[in-house]
Amino acid sequence: MSIRRLSRHDPSPAPRLRRRPRAVRTAALLAAGLTAFTVSAFAPLPGATAQPPTSTTPFTTPNTDDCPNKTTPPPPVDTSEVPAPGESAPAALPIPASPIGGKQLGGCGLVLPSGAGQAPEGISATAWMVSDLDTGKVLAAKDPHGRYRPASTIKVLLAAVALRTLDPNKVVTGTQEDANVDGTRVGIGPGGRYTNRQLFQALIMASGNDAAHAIAAQLGGDDAAVAKMNARAKQLQALDTRAATPSGLDGPGMSTSAYDLSVLFRDAMSIPLFAELIHTEQVDFPGYPADPKIPGDEDRPGYPIGNDNHLLYNYEGALGGKTGFTDDSRQTFVAAAERNGRRLAVTLLKAEVQPLRPWEQAAKLLDYGFALPASANVGTLPDGETDTRAADSTAALATPPLAGADDPGPSESNRNDLQMTLIVGAVIMVLVLLAGAHRLTRPR
Known part of the structure; x- marks a missing residue:
């Protein structure tokens, strides 16, 4: 049985990997x-932006x-x-x-x-x-x-x-x-x-x-x-x-x-x-x-x-x-x-x-x-x-940039991912509660 761990190097699982625990x-x-x-x-609806709905800034390289x-x-x-x-x-x-x-x-x-x-x-x-x-x-x-x-x-x-x-x-x-x-x-x-x-x-x-x-x-x-x-x-x-x-x-x-x-x-x-x-x-x-x-x-x-x-x-x-x-x-x-x-x-x-x-x-x-x-x-x-x-x-080295001068901080995509995760989590909780209610009220 596999014990391969996906972490900092590969955030997405590889295709056709072995069976996991x-x-x-x-x-x-x-x-x-x-x-x-x-x-x-x-x-997104037809014609809508492909960006997450919480983002108002379009992607730029x-x-x-x-x-x-x-x-x-x-x-x-x-x-x-x-x-x-x-x-x-x-x-x-x-x-x-x-x-x-x-x-x-x-x-x-x-x-x-x-x-x-x-x-x-x-x-x-x-x-x-x-x-x-x-x-x-x-x-x-x-x-x-x-x-x-x-x-x-x-x-x-x-x-x-x-x-x-x-x-x-x-x-x-x-x-x-x-x-x-x-x-x-x-x-x-x-x-x-x-x-x-x-x-x-x-x-x-x-x-x-x-x-x-x-x-x-x-x-x-x-x-x-x-x-x-x-x-x-x-x-x-x-x-x-x-x-x-x-x-x-x-x-x-x-x-x-x-x-x-x-x-x-x-x-x-x-x-x-x-x-x-x-x-x-x-x-x-x-x-x-x-x-x-x-x-x-x-x-x-x-x-x-x-x-x-x-x-x-x-x-x-x-x-x-x-x-x-x-x-x-x-x-x-x-x-x-x-x-x-x-x-x-x-x-x-x-x-x-x-x-x-x-x-x-x-x-x-x-x-x-x-x-x-x-x-x-x-x-x-x-x-x-x-x-x-x-x-x-x-050539002589240029002065290295000051620490943090080029640090972009948390990316917009990371913030959007967190917001989307919270939304999905809330929806899942509602679905679980509805399923539980249905189980309690269905005929036995």
């Missing part, structure tokens, strides 16, 4: 019922023309990035003297090729990029080198490092430390036996932080794994990127950009096993044995795990991708698709689920990219490993 299934059914009721009862995140990601909303006692937060990453990838990519707003039509509407991602996986051309972008948090999309970098280092057929034993990690877990248990291939499946398909921990342990532990990840990013000229954790949980100094995430994903896609795993919809995952120290404890049987990337199931030609979410990063996403022999990648950073879910935003941007001529080009991704000595020549 009865309490979780009950909660899921209730949630589904509430969702269906809300949609039917509060759907976040404006980045003034480069608010040129040096550092937006201020955190929680304490996840507070340094450990005795440690200090790392300094902001240096800004290269010339934009990596070309002059046009130094812009912070929309960067579109000459003659291109308007960018798609409904994109809540603060930064995004569409690029060609094969040629390395950047087709279009928004705030390409703006710095944001990657959340679980950084697992792409961990996978690229580990797949080149670890034997996929080696069997490792799960530990209690694996099982205790924070965030989304696929269900590794102490004493369970897993091939590295199965750990990679859990990492890439189901975003398991426990799998990230088990993989990092084989690279020398979390700190050593992070050092290897950052070294690889630098080799690829992904100079906006600094991993702080192997899994993507927020930590001091965590950073990436839409450009860098495109670079990291393209590098990972050059590994056949990575490309295979992100395109896999469902696999069986092993269970683990009972704990002999716990009286009456029973063996946990294996179960299927599903890919949590909804684009894979809903977009023709989808090759796969990686999702991510934390409170500080918000929604992040990277994916690729193929059409008429052309393979494009899309990255999203600091997105929300309204007005479209991240995979739907990615689909719109992919459609936009495929509609552009093959000659469209606003920049380039590095070709393989690059000498970074020239990139190490950096």
Whole structure:
């Protein structure tokens, strides 16, 4: 029976996941019922605004023309990035003297090729990029080198490092430390036996932080794994990127950009096993044995795990991708698709689920990219490993923004969600009371 927990990394359940405990299934059914009721009862009338009825402000794509995140990601909303006692937060990453990838990519707003039509509407991602996986051309972008948090999309970098280092057929034993990690877990248990291939499946398909921990342990532990990840990013000229954790949980100094995430994903896609795993919809995952120290404890049987990337199931030609979410990063996403022999990648950073879910935003941007001529080009991704000595020549850092200066506070969508939840809750209570009254008065 499954014990995968959906938390800060993946707020929406993946399709075709394994069977969950009865309490979780009950909660899921209730949630589904509430969702269906809300949609039917509060759907906008024809011609009405698609915004929630409590909102009077229409959606607008976040404006980045003034480069608010040129040096550092937006201020955190929680304490996840507070340094450990005795440690200090790392300094902001240096800004290269010339934009990596070309002059046009130094812009912070929309960067579109000459003659291109308007960018798609409904994109809540603060930064995004569409690029060609094969040629390395950047087709279009928004705030390409703006710095944001990657959340679980950084697992792409961990996978690229580990797949080149670890034997996929080696069997490792799960530990209690694996099982205790924070965030989304696929269900590794102490004493369970897993091939590295199965750990990679859990990492890439189901975003398991426990799998990230088990993989990092084989690279020398979390700190050593992070050092290897950052070294690889630098080799690829992904100079906006600094991993702080192997899994993507927020930590001091965590950073990436839409450009860098495109670079990291393209590098990972050059590994056949990575490309295979992100395109896999469902696999069986092993269970683990009972704990002999716990009286009456029973063996946990294996179960299927599903890919949590909804684009894979809903977009023709989808090759796969990686999702991510934390409170500080918000929604992040990277994916690729193929059409008429052309393979494009899309990255999203600091997105929300309204007005479209991240995979739907990615689909719109992919459609936009495929509609552009093959000659469209606003920049380039590095070709393989690059000498970074020239990139190490950096301009003086701008003064970091004051803490809280760019903190948007609670989003309008969050407030609307709370109000809608209260309304639905009240309606459900009335229905329960009516049902109880009917039961008391019906003939026996």
